[in-house]
Amino acid sequence: MYKKVDVEIGGRTLTIETGRIAKQAGGAVMVTYGETVVLVTATAAKEARPDADFLPLTVEYQERFYAVGRIPGSFFRREIGRPTEKETLTCRFIDRPLRPLFAEGYQNETQVIGTVLSADKFNDPDLLAMIGASCALGISDIPFLGPIAGVRVGLIDGEYILNPTHEQQEVSRLDLIVAGTRNAVVMVEGGVDSLSEEEVLGGIFFGHEKLQPILEIQEEMRIAVGKAKMVVTPKPVNEALQSKVNELASQEMRSVISTVDKMERGEKNKELQHKVIDALQESYPDSVNEIKSLYKDLNKRMMRERIVRDNARIDGRAMDQIRPIECEVSTLPMVHGSALFTRGETQAIVTVTLGSGDDEQRVESLSGMASNPFMLHYNFPPYCVGEVRFMRGPSRRDIGHGALATRAIKAVLPNRDDFQYTIRIVSEVTESNGSSSMATVCGGSMALMDAGVPIKKPVAGVAMGLIKEDDKVIILSDILGDEDHLGDMDFKVTGTDEGITALQMDIKIDGVSRDIMKRALDQAKAGRLHVLGKMTEGISIHRPELPKHAPKIFSLQINPDKIRDLIGPGGKMIKALSADYNVKIDVEDSGKVSIFAPDGDAAEAVVDKIKSITEEAEIGRIYLGTVVKIVDFGAFVQIMPGTDGLVHISELDEGRVENVSDVVKEGEQIRVKVLNIDQRGKIRLSRKAALAE
Incomplete structure (x- = not known):
C-alpha cells in the first residue's frame, strides 16, 4: 500500500513515502529533503538466535557516487567494499538511539540499510537515514518501540539554526545532532566552538522541540500502513x-x-x-x-x-571525584611531540607528527575531493584490557572514539594560514578502565603543545554517568568501565577553561530532564577544570619552537606572473630545486610559495634561490648582470634569471662610445643600475650610473 507523508522542517519540506520501492523488505521508506533522497530498509530474520545474549542489530549506511552524478575515482570505478569514515560514523549515530528501543527479549537478526540515492549541495543525507531507519522499523513487523527522529542544530549570530545547510555549517559555532522520542532526548553528538554549558543545553532542547513534527508524520505512516508486530514473549525468569x-x-x-x-x-x-x-x-x-x-x-x-x-562507588571515590592523574610530555625521543596521560587505570601514549601539504589526507566523498590537514587516529589494542584477540583494522568503535577526540581538539587548532603543517595525532591506548577517548583528548592536547603547535587553549575531557532509581538521581564523574555498563547514561564532554568543544551523549532511559542534564554538564565542567589543572603541571603552554628534528616550513610571496619562471618548462626548475635541496615546494595560484624542508639551513638556501629566480627589478638598485647580447645601439644584460634590460650605448660609459664591443663583451659580468621600468615591463639600465656610485 502506497503512502506519502510530509512536513516542513527548517523551511524545507521533508517527505517520507512507502509502498513503491523495496516491497519485499520488512519495511522500506524513501526520505526526501530538498533534492536529497535516501532509501532505508529494515528486515529481520524469522526466528530468534537461540544463543544471543544481546540484540543482533546491524546498521549499514551507503553513499553512492551516482547520487551526485559522479563516477568513483577508485581503480574499479565502483564504491569500495570497506565503508568510509563518514559512512561508519553515520552507522554509529543511527544505531545508538535505535538499540535501546526494541522489545525486551527480541533476539532476531535485524538489518537496517540506508542508501543515498540522490544528494544535493545543501542537505546532509545522514539525518534522513536516521529518520528513515526509525520509520522503516515502525511500519515493519519488527517489535520496535519508537519512533525516534533526529535534527542538526547550528548557532549563528546567537540564533539557533535548524538543519543548517553546508554553507551555514561553515560559519556555525555549533554542530549538534540531536535524536529523541516524544518525551526524551536519547542521543546528542557534535562539535562546539567553546560555548557555555547553557548555550549547549539550549541547543539540545531546541533540537528536541523541533523534531516533534517528524515523530508525528512517522506515527501517521505507521497507523496507515504498519504491519502487525511480532509477538515477543520474554523468557520467564526461573x-x-x-x-x-x-x-x-x-x-x-x-x-x-x-x-x-x-x-x-x-x-x-x-x-x-x-x-x-x-x-x-x-x-x-x-x-x-x-x-x-x-x-x-x-x-x-x-x-x-x-x-x-x-553512596559508595566501586573504587571508593566520591560521586564527583576524578581518579588520580599522572601526565608527562616528551615521553618519546624521536617523535615531534608526545605525552603519556594516565587517569586511574586508563592510560594513553599520544604522539604528534608534523608534515607538509603533501601529507594531507585526501578524501573522496559526495561533496567532492577534500583535503584534511588534521587527522587523529585512535588505537585500542587487546592487551590494554588484558585480552587476546585478532588485530585487524580499526573497528567502528575505534573510528567513533577517534572522531569524538578529533572534534574536541580541532576547535583549538591554529588557523591554517598561521600554521601550515599537516598534523597527525595517534593515540595508543595502553590501559583501559573507562574514558579512554577522554584520555586521548587530554594526551593529544599535551602532545600538541610538546610539538610546539600554537593551540589556542589546552583541552580536557571527562566521561559522566548517571544512575536513576525512582526519584533518586546520582551523577558520576569520570566513570569506570563497569559504571558505564551499569549506568543509565554515558555523557562525554570536552572543552577548555572557557567552554565546551565537543560532546557525545547516549541515554538509555526516559525521564532525563533538562535540570538533570544541566547538573551533569556543570559537574563535568568542574571535573574538566580539575583535569586541566593537572595537565598544566606537565605543560601549560606550547613550546616556543618546533622540535629540532621536526621539519621546517618557510613561506614567501612572489608575483603570480613569476610562477612560470619558478616552475620552469615542464616543471624542470621546481623539480631541480626540490631534488638539489631535498625539499618540497608548493606553489599556489596566488603566488604564495611554501617550502617544506628537513632543516632550517636547507629551507633558507632554497628561499634565497627562489628569490633570485622570481625577484623583480627595482628602480635605483644596482645589479651584477651578464651581457647576453650586443647590438649597434647598446647591450642587453641579464640582471636576474629570466629578466633582461637594455644598456643604451649612451649609458655604457662617461665619454662617447663609438662601438659597444669596445666597452663590453658578450658573457662579461658588469654592474648596472636600473633607471626605469616602463608600463610594458621593459627595463632601462645604465653602466655609467653604476660606475658613478
Missing part, C-alpha cells in the same frame, strides 16, 4: 533458580564489587561465577547460560544499589 543464584552469590558479591583494582575484581568475579555454576550445574544441567545471565543481573543490581543506597 524464580527458584534466581533465588539459588542470589543465595549462593550475594554475600561474596559484596566483596567482589568493592574490589578497587579492575583486574583483581575481574578475577574474583569470574571465580565467583564459576563457583555458582559448579554448585548448580548438577541440578540445572541445561541452564548454564541462564545461570550466567542471572549472575550478571545480580552483579549489576548490587553495584547500582551500592551506589544509590550507600
Whole structure:
C-alpha cells in the first residue's frame, strides 16, 4: 500500500513515502529533503538466535557516487567494499538511539540499510537515514518501540539554526545532532566552538522541540500502513533458580564489587561465577547460560544499589571525584611531540607528527575531493584490557572514539594560514578502565603543545554517568568501565577553561530532564577544570619552537606572473630545486610559495634561490648582470634569471662610445643600475650610473 507523508522542517519540506520501492523488505521508506533522497530498509530474520545474549542489530549506511552524478575515482570505478569514515560514523549515530528501543527479549537478526540515492549541495543525507531507519522499523513487523527522529542544530549570530545547510555549517559555532522520542532526548553528538554549558543545553532542547513534527508524520505512516508486530514473549525468569543464584552469590558479591583494582575484581568475579555454576550445574544441567545471565543481573543490581543506597562507588571515590592523574610530555625521543596521560587505570601514549601539504589526507566523498590537514587516529589494542584477540583494522568503535577526540581538539587548532603543517595525532591506548577517548583528548592536547603547535587553549575531557532509581538521581564523574555498563547514561564532554568543544551523549532511559542534564554538564565542567589543572603541571603552554628534528616550513610571496619562471618548462626548475635541496615546494595560484624542508639551513638556501629566480627589478638598485647580447645601439644584460634590460650605448660609459664591443663583451659580468621600468615591463639600465656610485 502506497503512502506519502510530509512536513516542513527548517523551511524545507521533508517527505517520507512507502509502498513503491523495496516491497519485499520488512519495511522500506524513501526520505526526501530538498533534492536529497535516501532509501532505508529494515528486515529481520524469522526466528530468534537461540544463543544471543544481546540484540543482533546491524546498521549499514551507503553513499553512492551516482547520487551526485559522479563516477568513483577508485581503480574499479565502483564504491569500495570497506565503508568510509563518514559512512561508519553515520552507522554509529543511527544505531545508538535505535538499540535501546526494541522489545525486551527480541533476539532476531535485524538489518537496517540506508542508501543515498540522490544528494544535493545543501542537505546532509545522514539525518534522513536516521529518520528513515526509525520509520522503516515502525511500519515493519519488527517489535520496535519508537519512533525516534533526529535534527542538526547550528548557532549563528546567537540564533539557533535548524538543519543548517553546508554553507551555514561553515560559519556555525555549533554542530549538534540531536535524536529523541516524544518525551526524551536519547542521543546528542557534535562539535562546539567553546560555548557555555547553557548555550549547549539550549541547543539540545531546541533540537528536541523541533523534531516533534517528524515523530508525528512517522506515527501517521505507521497507523496507515504498519504491519502487525511480532509477538515477543520474554523468557520467564526461573524464580527458584534466581533465588539459588542470589543465595549462593550475594554475600561474596559484596566483596567482589568493592574490589578497587579492575583486574583483581575481574578475577574474583569470574571465580565467583564459576563457583555458582559448579554448585548448580548438577541440578540445572541445561541452564548454564541462564545461570550466567542471572549472575550478571545480580552483579549489576548490587553495584547500582551500592551506589544509590550507600553512596559508595566501586573504587571508593566520591560521586564527583576524578581518579588520580599522572601526565608527562616528551615521553618519546624521536617523535615531534608526545605525552603519556594516565587517569586511574586508563592510560594513553599520544604522539604528534608534523608534515607538509603533501601529507594531507585526501578524501573522496559526495561533496567532492577534500583535503584534511588534521587527522587523529585512535588505537585500542587487546592487551590494554588484558585480552587476546585478532588485530585487524580499526573497528567502528575505534573510528567513533577517534572522531569524538578529533572534534574536541580541532576547535583549538591554529588557523591554517598561521600554521601550515599537516598534523597527525595517534593515540595508543595502553590501559583501559573507562574514558579512554577522554584520555586521548587530554594526551593529544599535551602532545600538541610538546610539538610546539600554537593551540589556542589546552583541552580536557571527562566521561559522566548517571544512575536513576525512582526519584533518586546520582551523577558520576569520570566513570569506570563497569559504571558505564551499569549506568543509565554515558555523557562525554570536552572543552577548555572557557567552554565546551565537543560532546557525545547516549541515554538509555526516559525521564532525563533538562535540570538533570544541566547538573551533569556543570559537574563535568568542574571535573574538566580539575583535569586541566593537572595537565598544566606537565605543560601549560606550547613550546616556543618546533622540535629540532621536526621539519621546517618557510613561506614567501612572489608575483603570480613569476610562477612560470619558478616552475620552469615542464616543471624542470621546481623539480631541480626540490631534488638539489631535498625539499618540497608548493606553489599556489596566488603566488604564495611554501617550502617544506628537513632543516632550517636547507629551507633558507632554497628561499634565497627562489628569490633570485622570481625577484623583480627595482628602480635605483644596482645589479651584477651578464651581457647576453650586443647590438649597434647598446647591450642587453641579464640582471636576474629570466629578466633582461637594455644598456643604451649612451649609458655604457662617461665619454662617447663609438662601438659597444669596445666597452663590453658578450658573457662579461658588469654592474648596472636600473633607471626605469616602463608600463610594458621593459627595463632601462645604465653602466655609467653604476660606475658613478
